[in-house]
Amino acid sequence: MATVRCLNCISTEWRSFYGLRRQIGLLMLLLQAVNMVDTQIRYSIPEEMKKGSVIGNVAQDLGLDLKRLRSGRARIVTGENVHYTELKTDKGILIVNERIDREELCGDITPCSFSFEIILENPIELHGITVEVLDINDHAPVFPNNDKPISFEISESAAIGVRFPLQGAQDLDVGQNALQDYILSTNDNFILKQHANPDGRKYVEMVLQKPLDRERDPHFSLKLIAIDGGTPQRSGTVNIDVTVLDANDNIPIFNQSVYKATVVENTKTGTSIIKVNATDADSGSNGLITYSLSEMKGNAADTFSIDENSGNIYVSGQIDYEKDRKYELRVEARDYGGLTGTSKVIFEVVDVNDNAPVINVMSFSSPLSEDARPGTTIAVLNIKDADSERNGQIKWSVGDKLPFKIEASLKNYYNLVSVQQFDRESVSEYNITVTATDFGSPPLSSSTTLHLKISDVNDNAPLFDKNSYIAHITENNAPGVSIFAVSAQDSDWNQNARISYLLEDTQVSGSPVSTYVTLNSETGVLSAVRSFDYEQIKQLDLVVKAQDGGSPPLSNNVTVKIMIQDQNDNPPQVLYPVQTGGSLVAEMVPRSADVGYLVTKVVAVDVDSGQNAWLSYKLQKATDRALFEVGLQNGEIRTIRQVTDKDAVKQRLTVIVEDNGMPSRSATVIVNVAVADSFPEVLSGFTDYTQDKEYNDNLTFYLVLALAVVSFLFITCLVVIISVKIYRWRQSRILYHSNLPVIPYYPPRYADTLGTGTLPHVYNYEVCRTTDSRKSDCKFGRAGSQNVLIMDPSSTGTMQRIQSEKSILDEPDSPLEVS
Secondary structure, eight states: OHHHHHHHHHHHHHHHHHHHHHHHHHHHHHHHTTOOSSOEEEEEEETTOOTTOEEEEHHHHHTOOHHHHHHTTOEEEOSSSOOOEEEETTTTEEEEOSOOOHHHHHTTOSSEEEEEEEEETTTTEEEEEEEEEEOOSOOOOBOTTTTSOEEEEEETTOOTTOEEEOOOOBOSOOGGGSEEEEEEOOOSSEEEEEEEOTTSOEEEEEEEOSOOOTTTOSEEEEEEEEEEOSSSOOEEEEEEEEEEESOOOOOOEESOSEEEEEEETTOOTTOEEEEOOEEOSOOGGGGOEEEEEEOOOTTGGGTEEEOTTTOEEEEOSOOOTTTOSEEEEEEEEEETTSOEEEEEEEEEEEOOOOOOOEEEEEEEOOSEETTOOTTOEEEEEEEEOOSOHHHHOEEEEEOTTOSEEEEEOSTTEEEEEEOSOOOTTTOOEEEEEEEEEESSSSOOEEEEEEEEEEEOOSOOOOEESSSEEEEEEESSOOTTOEEEEOOEEOOSOGGGGOEEEEEOOOEETTEEGGGTEEEOTTTOEEEESSOOOTTTOOEEEEEEEEEESSSSOOEEEEEEEEEEEOOSOOOOEEEESOOOSSOEEEEEEOTTOOTTOEEEEOEEEOSSOGGGGOEEEEEEEESOTTTEEEOTTTOEEEESSOOOTTSOSEEEEEEEEEESSSSOOEEEEEEEEEEOSSHHHHHHHHHHHHHHHHHHHHHHHHHHHHHHHHHHHHHHHHHHHHHHHHTGGGTTSOOOOOOOOOOOOOOOOOOOTTSOSSSOOOOOOOOOOOTTOOOOOOOOOOOOOOSSEEEOTTSSSOEEOOSOOOOOBOOTTSOBOOO
16 A cells, blocks of 8 residues: 555646646747747657547747748758658647657657757748657566576575675666666665665666575575656566575675776777686685676677676677766676676777768759849758767868858758849859868868859840941832841840840831831841832931840840842933924024034933933944044034035934943934034925924824724614614604714925024915804914924924914804914
């Protein structure tokens, strides 16, 4: 009953302590929730919780929104292989993911906890989480080799108070749940004494309280019970067999109660570390001693061994400072009489710099926008060194001349940040080598390389390769022909460097520029929409814009001048002498004209330009080539010899005017020259010419007239026949017949309008009228005189140019006015 009451007291005290610890943990969570970035929160949970059990509400404790957890791709990072926890981002809670065994996780270390980090991105946030695992009483005390009894051979002469060390039990639990007490089964000779090591562990000794009597009790069978303080209470049992021997009343005694030594980690197997020594005052076989190691915790049994005869302790396994920094062994010296003496051996492990720093990339943002500000976190690194002191201290470095630095964050966490603005057009990517070196001797280092790509931002406008362009095209081009291509470059990348060419809306001679040229938006090729005429437009001024595909787009303009080049597409035009279809112009040269006499000047122009408009004059044909010449450049017609009486009155000159184009174009003009001193002589010379021309003109007229009459008669007959058949029933009507008009005939006559000529002045008119027409009056007008002779091909005479001519036809009763 006393034992049960004590256990209840222990359980009540443990629950009070656990409640106080939970309140303190909640207070720490509230304080940690103030800082949302790079914070540390702590939870406490019992071990062996079911998978899926809720540990805590991370979102609430960190003050984070659920949307932030999802958008930041919140995740747990840990350097361990086993993930004990899982983050539910949809609920913001932390749950148990794997079975948590406190004894497997921490052994006898208290308090027991494991840590991990939660990382969020965009922007990067790092939060540390520590989960303390509370022990539950899930292990009973266990004696090593509890299936075999503990055997003692004790001399009957053993003195009262002799101690017999017993093999202790091990309980993997800690605290109140750990081993609390030992109980020895009831007997008359032995009692139990409990002792505590400096580390808190208990060990027991069986003490002889009453002399032994081999003859009465040669053998004892006892039970040693180990109990813990958990609820429910657990226990372990081992049997003790005591055989009573004859007198051996001295136990082996070590020369030191505690032995201390240092051992360097990675010491080779078989190396001797220390030698223990014990003596026994007995003689004979009772004084012979053998050594053994007992109560070796953890993997010490595989690490050390002892020579049972000499007492030398050797290294028999791997010594790793990072796993065990100290070993405590119990050495037993047993004589052949069964008496045992004990001593303690403590080994301190000396660290060796045998671990290089380990670099783990927890988060890395690549590609990174080139407009990222200095101080932007690019990567989160976890750098650890398992060694201790200076061997575990780390210094880090980034490659030379790189715009990055490393800043410390949480324990063993570092941020790689930028220190200047990026320019993708200068450097598009970086190979960042991060090196971590410890301070050991010799120092060990490790490195990792991050390949950072810089993403493009549309910060460069397209640039033309020239400030302005001048292009040339020959007139009379075919529509659609390519004229010129503009070219621009954009130092940005991908879509930001994709250039489109646009034609600015400007006016050319009052019309949109798009009616003249078109621009290919992808190639920048300018093409003609129409055929150009140099005589109408000589130059086109355009503005071309190059625009990239960024957002927002950037652009640049350039001026393009298209010069229209002339082509020899216009023949020369003769301005003088004027060529008319109805009259001939004649220049008069007196027979007394000397050499070089200026007869006239042929005046011509060419609307082309340049050498296409350079004109030259040549005499193509002439009645008398020996009499006249034409100036090659000025077109002046001059006599090249003295005019004689033998020269014909009528001189006909054909002058050709040629330009200087390739190929050249030309025009001809006929110049009639009259070589005479008076007008009568001129008229007599030109009579034959006019009569021939009049005859040809009359013949053409009559032929056309005859064709028209025949066609008219045919159509009339056809209409009459059809009308007769259709309207025969209307034959009773009498057709009305009217008098047909008489076509007048005008015989040719000559008339001299000067009034001073020698030809007779005859005006002959024949007027035919109907019988019922009234009388008509005829009026005649006179023309003013001029120096140029006009020859009318429709008459047989010559007269000066008529200045005015008017015919007025009055009403049918009024007289006819003829001139």
